[in-house]
Amino acid sequence: MGRQPCCEKVGLKKGPWTAEEDQKLVAFLLSNGHCCWRLVPKLAGLLRCGKSCRLRWTNYLRPDLKRGLLSEEEEKLVIDLHEQLGNRWSKIAARLPGRTDNEIKNHWNTHIKKKLRKMGIDPVTHRPAVSLAQPDGPDPLKQQRQQEPSVSGAGADDKEEEEEAATSAQPPQVVDSSASSASAVSPSCSSSASASAATPGADVDVDWPDLFEVDGIMDIDWAGFLSASGDDGGCSAVGTDMLFDHYSDVGFDQQVWM
DNA sequence: AACCTGTACAACCGCCTAGGA
DNA sequence: ATCCTAGGCGGTTGTACAGGT
Numbered sequence: 046m047g048r049q050p051c052c053e054k055v056g057l058k059k060g061p062w063t064a065e066e067d068q069k070l071v072a073f074l075l076s077n078g079h080c081c082w083r084l085v086p087k088l089a090g091l092l093r094c095g096k097s098c099r100l101r102w103t104n105y106l107r108p109d110l111k112r113g114l115l116s117e118e119e120e121k122l123v124i125d126l127h128e129q130l131g132n133r134w135s136k137i138a139a140r141l142p143g144r145t146d147n148e149i150k151n152h153w154n155t156h157i158k159k160k161l162r163k164m165g166i167d168p169v170t171h172r173p174a175v176s177l178a179q180p181d182g183p184d185p186l187k188q189q190r191q192q193e194p195s196v197s198g199a200g201a202d203d204k205e206e207e208e209e210a211a212t213s214a215q216p217p218q219v220v221d222s223s224a225s226s227a228s229a230v231s232p233s234c235s236s237s238a239s240a241s242a243a244t245p246g247a248d249v250d251v252d253w254p255d256l257f258e259v260d261g262i263m264d265i266d267w268a269g270f271l272s273a274s275g276d277d278g279g280c281s282a283v284g285t286d287m288l289f290d291h292y293s294d295v296g297f298d299q300q301v302w303m
Numbered sequence: 304a305a306c307c308t309g310t311a312c313a314a315c316c317g318c319c320t321a322g323g324a
Numbered sequence: 325a326t327c328c329t330a331g332g333c334g335g336t337t338g339t340a341c342a343g344g345t
């Protein structure tokens with residue numbers, strides 16, 4: 046049996062993308078869009094699988110992406126949305142213009158999760174984590190796992206448990222209200238990729254040919270092209286006041302965070 | 304200066320789902 | 325109703341880099 050690979054993997058390149066590959070992909074997508082991701086690498090002259098191209102485009106090359114750290118407001122929003130939606134990163138990303146699910150997921154796992162734990166908040170339930178009463182004690186994660194029923198099955202069960210835990214704190218009434226805002230963001234940039242790429246951020250006029258005079262395409266300050274994004278370029282330090290507000294009912298010590 | 308460890312993030316993998324034949 | 329394909333999603337891994345010893 047077994048599952049068919051998404052594409053012929055033989056002879057395909059893996060690993061980090063080179064600037065040249067980026068240029069080829071961007072040039073192709075901007076001029077042609079994508080009718081079918083499977084054909085994109087062939088037509089663009091890339092030794093990559095379509096899936097890889099799609100990922101590279103949506104997570105890294107899309108011109109409407111913001112770069113840099115999440116702002117204070119964005120981080121707060123991520124926490125809010127995670128509380129409602131659980132690990133539905135794409136849904137969360139749909140509410141944050143210019144951010145990708147991958148980016149948010151990474152930020153959550155590397156930054157926010159840690160901060161919440163430090164604050165004594167269980168990042169899954171968004172409630173005070175009992176086991177964190179002794180921050181220097183045994184690994185709170187281990188204790189948490191021990192408290193939970195066995196999750197050796199992984200997969201769907203695992204997810205359901207987490208969702209249940211997350212939603213038990215607050216019922217998931219997020220009926221695709223994301224749809225409205227999501228449409229403005231178009232994180233999946235599916236069939237409208239070419240359109241959204243050609244007109245990133247509505248009335249932004251991007252001089253695309255200039256892009257290819259840059260060595261590594263990601264050296265480009267996309268934000269510079271996207272004046273409509275309206276943030277500070279993503280370089281602002283992630284503040285915490287809003288988090289303190291958010292969890293004020295939990296009653297954690299602000300000093301712990303600092 | 305060299306090595307070790309931890310962190311951040313890009314990329315991959317496998318599963319799920321929607322839509323068409 | 326069933327099968328197949330492509331796209332999408334979330335979890336996990338790999339790697340480069342920074343900081344510490």
